[in-house]
Amino acid sequence: MVELSIGQVSRRVGVSARTLRHWDQFGLFTPTTVSGNGYRWYDEAHLPRLYRIIALRRSGLGLDEIRDVTVGGDGEAESLRIHIDALTMERDRLDQLISTLEEHVVSLENASPYDEERHEREFSAFTTRLDDRFGKAVSEIAGSLPPTAMTDADVAHMSAQQSRLLQKFADLMATGAAATSEEVLDVVAEHYAAVSQFWTPSTSAYRSLGKMYVDDPLQRGFVETIEPALPEWLAEAIGAYAEQRMPP
Numbered sequence: 304m305v306e307l308s309i310g311q312v313s314r315r316v317g318v319s320a321r322t323l324r325h326w327d328q329f330g331l332f333t334p335t336t337v338s339g340n341g342y343r344w345y346d347e348a349h350l351p352r353l354y355r356i357i358a359l360r361r362s363g364l365g366l367d368e369i370r371d372v373t374v375g376g377d378g379e380a381e382s383l384r385i386h387i388d389a390l391t392m393e394r395d396r397l398d399q400l401i402s403t404l405e406e407h408v409v410s411l412e413n414a415s416p417y418d419e420e421r422h423e424r425e426f427s428a429f430t431t432r433l434d435d436r437f438g439k440a441v442s443e444i445a446g447s448l449p450p451t452a453m454t455d456a457d458v459a460h461m462s463a464q465q466s467r468l469l470q471k472f473a474d475l476m477a478t479g480a481a482a483t484s485e486e487v488l489d490v491v492a493e494h495y496a497a498v499s500q501f502w503t504p505s506t507s508a509y510r511s512l513g514k515m516y517v518d519d520p521l522q523r524g525f526v527e528t529i530e531p532a533l534p535e536w537l538a539e540a541i542g543a544y545a546e547q548r549m550p551p
Contacts, residue, residue, distance in 0.1 A: 305347040306335060312345050316353055331370050332356055363390065407463065466529070468494050472537055473530040482539040483547075491544040506549040513541025 313320045326332045332353055334343035352373065359369045471490050480487050498504060504512060515522045516534045526534045
């Protein structure tokens with residue numbers, strides 16, 4: 304048997320002596336012998352197991368998981384498969400995030416000045432549609448939307464803000480939270496504050512705005528991209544906020 308000191312092992316495998324001592328205390332990789340003066344000595348024949356531990360650690364497995372698969376002698380393939388699945392899901396999430404950010408960067412780089420004539424045409428059509436479907440309580444939105452200094456970048460920012468709030472609503476709904484609960488109404492308060500940056504809705508107008516998420520195809524379609532069941536739940540939450548936290 305060829306024994307190596309902790310310093311020799313450290314240099315050979317590329318991990319610090321401090322790490323080796325920690326793994327010893329954790330029961331993950333223990334020395335073959337410990338001399339009377341406390342020096343740790345390792346059997347050179349055990350180094351393949353140490354290399355295996357290092358490889359598992361660098362793959363992202365925790366010490367508990369590594370100990371289970373190395374001390375037990377089996378289950379390593381299953382543990383690694385679970386870890387691969389988790390990494391794949393995280394990769395997909397990051398790919399989606401990168402894609403979203405790239406689209407936003409493109410919109411910022413291609414931001415164009417405000418087109419007043421186009422703005423007026425779109426506002427006129429929007430107001431008419433609101434009048435037809437919901438009456439003046441909601442169409443008053445059109446008269447108080449952001450000033451004419453808006454660029455495409457401003458619109459992108461507003462859309463990102465709305466998407467963030469919708470995702471918060473979807474996450475709360477997924478937990479089983481009632482649309483009328485206080486924690487949900489607190490997030491509705493954020494939504495109301497965002498709307499109020501450009502338009503201060505009356506109680507009835509804000510309630511009608513909530514109904515648009517159900518009845519208006521454009522608004523409903525946007526919300527459904529976050530969560531198909533969200534429109535009705537969100538409309539109920541906005542209605543509850545209007546009733547409970549806004550003046551009559």
